[in-house]
Amino acid sequence: xxxxxxxxxxxxxxxxxxxxxxxxxxxxxxxxxxxxxxxxxxxxxxxxxxxxxxxxxxxxxxxxxxxxxxxxxxxxxxxxxxxxxxxxxxxxxxxxxxxxxxxxxxxxxxxxxx
Amino acid sequence: xxxxxxxxxxxxxxxxxxxxxxxxxxxxxxxxxxxxxxxxxxxxxxxxxxxxxxxxxxxxxxxxxxxxxxxxxxxxxxxxxxxxxxxxxxxxxxxxxxxxxxxxxxxxxxxxx
Numbered sequence: 001x002x003x004x005x006x007x008x009x010x011x012x013x014x015x016x017x018x019x020x021x022x023x024x025x026x027x028x029x030x031x032x033x034x035x036x037x038x039x040x041x042x043x044x045x046x047x048x049x050x051x052x053x054x055x056x057x058x059x060x061x062x063x064x065x066x067x068x069x070x071x072x073x074x075x076x077x078x079x080x081x082x083x084x085x086x087x088x089x090x091x092x093x094x095x096x097x098x099x100x101x102x103x104x105x106x107x108x109x110x111x112x113x114x
Numbered sequence: 115x116x117x118x119x120x121x122x123x124x125x126x127x128x129x130x131x132x133x134x135x136x137x138x139x140x141x142x143x144x145x146x147x148x149x150x151x152x153x154x155x156x157x158x159x160x161x162x163x164x165x166x167x168x169x170x171x172x173x174x175x176x177x178x179x180x181x182x183x184x185x186x187x188x189x190x191x192x193x194x195x196x197x198x199x200x201x202x203x204x205x206x207x208x209x210x211x212x213x214x215x216x217x218x219x220x221x222x223x224x225x226x227x
Contacts, residue, residue: 004157033213043204043217056214090157092213099146099165099208103215105157 002026004093004106012112018079021109025072025093031055032074033103034066037088046089049074050097078111086113116141118205120218128226129197135190135221137205147188148206148215149179158204164188175199200225 005024013019025032033056034046045058049068066076072093078085088108094101119138127133139145146165150158162173169181179190188205202222206215 031213033215035215035217042219043206043215045214045216048213050213056212058214092158094213097213098211099163099213100210101213102160102163103213105150105159107155107157 004091004104006089006091006106006109008109009107010110010112012114013081014114015081015083017081018077019081019111020075020077021089021091021111023074023076023091023093023106025074025091026104029093029095029104030072031094031097031101032068032072033092033094034074034076035090035092036060037090037108038084038086043090046076048097055097081113083113085111087111116207116216118207118216118218120203120205120221122221123219124222124224126224126226127195130194133190133192133195133199133223135203135205135223137188137190137218138186139188139205139207140186141207143209145188145207146210147179147181148208149173149177149188149190150204150206150217151175151201152204152220153201161190161203195223195225197225197227199223 031050033048048056068074090108092103092105094103149161205218208215
């Protein structure tokens with residue numbers, strides 16, 4: 001069974017640009033969550049999607065948005081990039097929403113903003 | 115406020131030695147607690163989780179953790195560390211009905227031969 005895949009794995013952008021990151025969950029999983037990992041702030045929750053609906057949102061500015069498609073694949077978008085958005089963005093999927101279901105993490109997309 | 119504290123940023127142990135990584139949490143309701151491990155360039159892998167019941171939880175790779183409600187702690191232990199255990203370890207807490215996790219800042223484990 002293929003794991004969670006994230007594309008691209010590495011990305012370099014400049015300030016002011018926008019970026020879209022993609023996450024393909026494990027087959028059959030309907031819940032997808034996104035996290036930002038930085039050396040200074042650690043791992044911070046961005047969003048959770050279940051059946052194309054955003055169930056939870058973390059404390060991030062409106063420049064960060066996401067969506068989930070009918071096949072459970074998810075994308076997150078960051079507009080007007082800032083230097084501080086440089087981070088590893090991790091996606092996790094689970095069979096269903098709720099902590100009784102194990103979350104499986106992808107390898108992440110490393111975003112560098114210059 | 116909900117939070118997780120991992121007081122040790124970096125721990126170094128010799129291969130074969132025992133290990134304990136500390137985790138303290140602050141959570142209003144019954145906590146659902148997790149330990150994850152992250153190797154360089156990898157995502158997070160779940161080591162073990164605690165929902166209820168027996169407060170000593172067994173996980174993968176020979177790890178175990180003990181939930182102590184009175185101390186708000188969920189420390190991770192391993193009796194004998196292997197060189198392959200070198201990685202970063204994260205403690206996390208989350209509510210029951212969502213996938214949202216609140217992570218600690220992590221403990222980097224270095225293992226000397």
